[in-house]
Amino acid sequence: MGILPQPAAMDFEHAQQLPVGSLTGIGPQSAARLQKIGIHTVQDLLFHLPLRYQDRSRITPIALLQPGDPALVCGEIEFTDGLERGRPSIVCRIRDHSGSLSLRFFHFSVQQSLQLKPGVLLGCFGELRYGYAGPEMVHPEYRIVRSPEQLLDPELRPVYPLTDGLSQSVLRKAVKQAIDLCLTRQDGVTDWLPAELLQRHGYPGLKEALLTLHNPPAAIAAERADNNRPPALRRLAFEELLAHHLALLQGKLRYKNRPSPVFPADEAARRQFVKALPFRLTAAQHRVIAEIENDCGRPQPMLRLVQGDVGSGKTVVAAVAALPALAAGFQVAVMAPTELLAEQHFRNFSNWFAGTATSVQFLTGQMKGKTRQPVLEAIGSGAANIIIGTHALFQDSVQFQRLGLIVIDEQHRFGVNQRLALREKGQPAGLHPHQLIMTATPIPRTLAMLQYSDLDISVIDELPPGRKPVTTSVIPSERRSEVIVRIRHWIAGRRQAYWVCTLIEESEQLECEAAEKTAANLTLALPEARVGLVHGRMKAAEKDRVMQAFKNRECDLLVATTVIEVGVDVPNAGLMIIENPERLGLSQLHQLRGRVGRGDQESYCLLLYLSPLSQLGRQRLAILKESGDGFVIAEKDLELRGPGEVMGTRQTGLMQFKIAELNRDADLLDAVPEAAQLLLARHPESVPALIRRWIGDNHHYAEV
Numbered sequence: 001m002g003i004l005p006q007p008a009a010m011d012f013e014h015a016q017q018l019p020v021g022s023l024t025g026i027g028p029q030s031a032a033r034l035q036k037i038g039i040h041t042v043q044d045l046l047f048h049l050p051l052r053y054q055d056r057s058r059i060t061p062i063a064l065l066q067p068g069d070p071a072l073v074c075g076e077i078e079f080t081d082g083l084e085r086g087r088p089s090i091v092c093r094i095r096d097h098s099g100s101l102s103l104r105f106f107h108f109s110v111q112q113s114l115q116l117k118p119g120v121l122l123g124c125f126g127e128l129r130y131g132y133a134g135p136e137m138v139h140p141e142y143r144i145v146r147s148p149e150q151l152l153d154p155e156l157r158p159v160y161p162l163t164d165g166l167s168q169s170v171l172r173k174a175v176k177q178a179i180d181l182c183l184t185r186q187d188g189v190t191d192w193l194p195a196e197l198l199q200r201h202g203y204p205g206l207k208e209a210l211l212t213l214h215n216p217p218a219a220i221a222a223e224r225a226d227n228n229r230p231p232a233l234r235r236l237a238f239e240e241l242l243a244h245h246l247a248l249l250q251g252k253l254r255y256k257n258r259p260s261p262v263f264p265a266d267e268a269a270r271r272q273f274v275k276a277l278p279f280r281l282t283a284a285q286h287r288v289i290a291e292i293e294n295d296c297g298r299p300q301p302m303l304r305l306v307q308g309d310v311g312s313g314k315t316v317v318a319a320v321a322a323l324p325a326l327a328a329g330f331q332v333a334v335m336a337p338t339e340l341l342a343e344q345h346f347r348n349f350s351n352w353f354a355g356t357a358t359s360v361q362f363l364t365g366q367m368k369g370k371t372r373q374p375v376l377e378a379i380g381s382g383a384a385n386i387i388i389g390t391h392a393l394f395q396d397s398v399q400f401q402r403l404g405l406i407v408i409d410e411q412h413r414f415g416v417n418q419r420l421a422l423r424e425k426g427q428p429a430g431l432h433p434h435q436l437i438m439t440a441t442p443i444p445r446t447l448a449m450l451q452y453s454d455l456d457i458s459v460i461d462e463l464p465p466g467r468k469p470v471t472t473s474v475i476p477s478e479r480r481s482e483v484i485v486r487i488r489h490w491i492a493g494r495r496q497a498y499w500v501c502t503l504i505e506e507s508e509q510l511e512c513e514a515a516e517k518t519a520a521n522l523t524l525a526l527p528e529a530r531v532g533l534v535h536g537r538m539k540a541a542e543k544d545r546v547m548q549a550f551k552n553r554e555c556d557l558l559v560a561t562t563v564i565e566v567g568v569d570v571p572n573a574g575l576m577i578i579e580n581p582e583r584l585g586l587s588q589l590h591q592l593r594g595r596v597g598r599g600d601q602e603s604y605c606l607l608l609y610l611s612p613l614s615q616l617g618r619q620r621l622a623i624l625k626e627s628g629d630g631f632v633i634a635e636k637d638l639e640l641r642g643p644g645e646v647m648g649t650r651q652t653g654l655m656q657f658k659i660a661e662l663n664r665d666a667d668l669l670d671a672v673p674e675a676a677q678l679l680l681a682r683h684p685e686s687v688p689a690l691i692r693r694w695i696g697d698n699h700h701y702a703e704v
Contacts, residue, residue: 015181016043016189023177025170033166034174038658043693045178046189047236047658048171049213050158056125057156059148063098065128065135073101074123074148080116091133092116094124101128102136120144123151156216175214183207192686192693193239197675203235210236229664237660238668238675243694244657245672246679246687248453252303258432260301261404263324265293270323276355277316284308284462285317291458292321292436296405302434305452307443308460309630310594311467314438315345317460318407319352321436326358326385330404333433334388337410339364340534340564343544345409346388353386363389363398366539407436440594441587441634453673470597472605472625476613483577483606484525490575491529491556495601497575499559500592502583518579519559526557534560562588564595571599581607581624582617586637589624639663658694 020039021031034040039048060071075094083089090113092103103124105112116122126140145151160171182189191206198205204212209232216230229237270289274281281289288306295302308314322332334349336342346362353360361384363375378384382401387393443452475483487497499522501515519533532546532555549555551570558564558573562584576596581589589607597603607621623636660668679686 016041016046018042020045020174023174025173025177030166030170030174033163034171036163037161037166042178042181045175046182046210046214047693048160048175049233049236049659050160052159053156053216054125054159055156056151056153059123059151061098062094062096062101062135065101067128067130070125070127072123072125072151074121074145074151075101077116077118077120077122079118080113082113090116091136092122094122102131102133103140103142104131104136104138106139115144121146121148123148158214158216179211179214183211190689192683192690193235193242194678194683194686197678198235201235201238201671202231203238204232206235206239208232233659234665234668237665238671239690240657240660240694241665241668241672242675242679243690245453245676247691247695249676249680250687250691252455255303255432256300258301259430260299260432260434261325261328261330262299263293263296263328263330263404263434265297265324266327269327270320273320273323273352273356277352279464281316281320282313282460282462282464284460285313288317288458288460289320291456292317293324295456296321296324296434301432302436303455304435304458305437305439305443305455306458306460307439307441309463310440310591311598312440312460312463314440314460315348315409316352318409318436318438319349322386322405322407325405325434328404330402331379331382331384331400332386332405332407333393333400333403334386334407335393335409336388336390339366339390340543340547341409342388342390343547344569349386349388358385359383360386360388363387363392365390365392365395367392403433404431405434405436407438409438410440440591441630443634466600468597468600468602469628470593470603470605472593472607472628474607474609474621474625476611477579477608478611480608483608484522486606487522487529487557487575487577488526491526494553495575496550496553496555496570496573497557498564498573498577498595499557500564500576500578501559501561502580515559515561522557522559529556530554531556532558534558534564562592564592569598570595574599574601574603575606576604577606577608579608580610581621582609582613586620586624586633587630590630590633593624 019031019041020026020034021028023042026034034044037048039045054070056072058072059074062073062075065071065073073094073096075096078093078095078100080090080092083091087106089104089106090108092105094101094103103122121144122142123145124137124140124142126137128135128137130136143151158172158175159168160175162168162171189207189210193203193206197203203209212230212232213236292302292304292306295304306314306317318334325332334342334345336345342362342364346360349360359378361375361378363372363379367375375384375387376397376399379387380399380401387400392398437455487499490497499518501518515533515535519531522529523531532550534543534546538546546555546558550558550573553572574596576593578584578589578592584592593605596605607624609617609621613621620636623633627633627636679690
């Protein structure tokens with residue numbers, strides 16, 4: 001247990017960085033528990049805000065208590081009884097002028113049971129529930145009093161987020177010490193937001209905001225209870241969003257100041273390459289290619305995100321973008337999140353570059369020994385020009401000779417450390433590679449403003465000609481037999497279909513069919529159909545064999561898990577059944593649906609859900625049925641599931657907010673870029689301080 005220095009002798013800015021273990025009453029055990037919820041320093045305590053507040057300013061008549069609502073009551077004990085049956089407990093009945101209430105205690109002492117005797121006036125705070133003997137409170141806080149007035153507390157009590165073994169009383173005392181230490185003096189905590197910014201948005205100063213939220217008047221507590229945001233909460237959420245935005249901008253500035261290779265565009269080579277393709281590029285693809293070539297023609301590293309809906313042709317854009325790098329004698333690395341997608345890219349790139357001198361190599365973690373070694377040697381010597389693979393590309397054993405361009409597909413599936421490791425591969429030559437990031441998950445505007453504000457964004461907003469919208473139907477699993485009949489008619493017309501399962505193995509808890517079991521059942525139900533099976537635990541060679549058979553029309557019905565979400569292109573497969581779609585996010589369902597509709601015939605997607613479907617589940621599937629626009633679906637997905645699920649931001653290490661909630665605070669984002677420019681131009685000293693306060697040392701993640 002630590003002993004605090006006297007405030008007069010302390011540097012108050014330094015006080016905020018003191019470890020929580022230095023506070024009175026916080027021993028090693030409590031400090032370890034606080035660290036579990038992200039509280040390491042005194043400053044962390046200041047920014048650990050209450051979830052809600054307890055109002056003990058009035059006594060509620062027993063007859064007016066509502067189940068689940070915490071309340072303060074006062075009554076005279078009628079009797080106390082010990083119950084031996086089942087789990088030992090004591091029950092104490094109290095009565096006020098309006099009715100009676102039972103108090104139940106499972107953890108009690110002999111002294112406690114002797115105190116609770118008839119005629120004693122007892123004040124209690126707890127939540128009402130209904131037990132087998134009627135209304136009761138279980139383990140309420142209680143106090144023996146002479147009069148009800150003794151119970152009243154004019155101040156609201158904050159209720160903080162906790163972890164196992166940590167009590168509200170310990171946390172409240174620690175927060176009070178932090179407040180006394182850092183907020184009781186005028187210079188106790190530095191407000192890094194300039195006065196003009198606070199005035200423009202009507203925000204209070206930092207000290208006032210923190211004091212208000214930790215010790216609020218009743219009106220503030222009511223606003224939070226109604227899910228409203230008082231100005232104090234809006235101000236802190238805004239500051240946190242601003243800090244993340246500034247971290248991204250600073251990361252971009254640092255990266256852009258580093259040297260990179262210059263790749264002059266070769267229009268003749270590009271025209272020749274594009275002319276040899278078996279399809280025509282859209283105007284949107286040509287526009288995005290020009291933007292990439294312009295970036296790569298500068299001595300600063302490119303940081304560009306290309307987003308486009310499923311089927312918009314991002315992969316071929318990456319292939320064309322590789323031409324200037326290859327012409328300049330540099331290597332290109334293309335990283336995909338799954339082996340299946342990496343294999344698809346390898347086949348496409350191999351076909352597109354077949355008539356050139358470009359060597360396209362493939363590398364995954366599954367490749368071992370004699371197969372792997374020649375590929376590593378080709379990469380190290382520079383003989384391999386384009387290297388396509390999975391996370392294996394950033395392993396220590398992989399050494400590039402001259403890495404000039406990195407293409408990362410479906411980037412949100414990679415952790416930040418993985419992407420950083422690949423970028424470092426290009427540095428032995430002293431030049432930093434250009435980065436091209438691709439995603440088929442359209443990014444909601446609110447996330448793009450924050451998560452990707454460091455990137456230049458290109459949008460392929462045009463689908464290839466001839467693509468028809470996919471007709472989507474929502475069907476209960478009770479009509480499974482009708483769906484099987486539909487598949488029978490479908491494959492009788494020499495067309496192919498997908499059946500997507502959401503799990504690989506049996507799980508009683510989730511009640512999903514396993515892919516193997518589904519394939520076996522469909523083989524019995526459709527003896528005339530050739531049924532294939534693909535899932536993520538199959539060996540790469542076996543997966544490739546099945547997928548090739550499906551592409552070659554040697555297989556009629558492909559049963560698969562979500563490994564086929566991206567990259568698989570079989571134009572003759574125009575029917576997809578997705579089982580248990582309620583268990584997936586909207587954007588992922590849209591990705592899966594994008595595997596059909598790739599030919600010139602009508603295509604269909606059947607969402608076979610498990611009854612009963614919740615109201616939220618119905619709402620989600622209805623959105624998918626009504627819209628084929630990935631951007632609309634992504635916005636709805638953000639509203640319903642939150643940013644962490646939509647973009648895989650749990651992996652980034654940058655989007656872990658302490659106070660801000662994107663679903664709740666999206667309206668604050670519009671003002672963030674302007675505020676960031678104000679700080680950078682007029683108050684540059686505030687920028688690193690804000691980043692340090694809210695993000696700590698994670699801001700280097702902004703460089704990927």
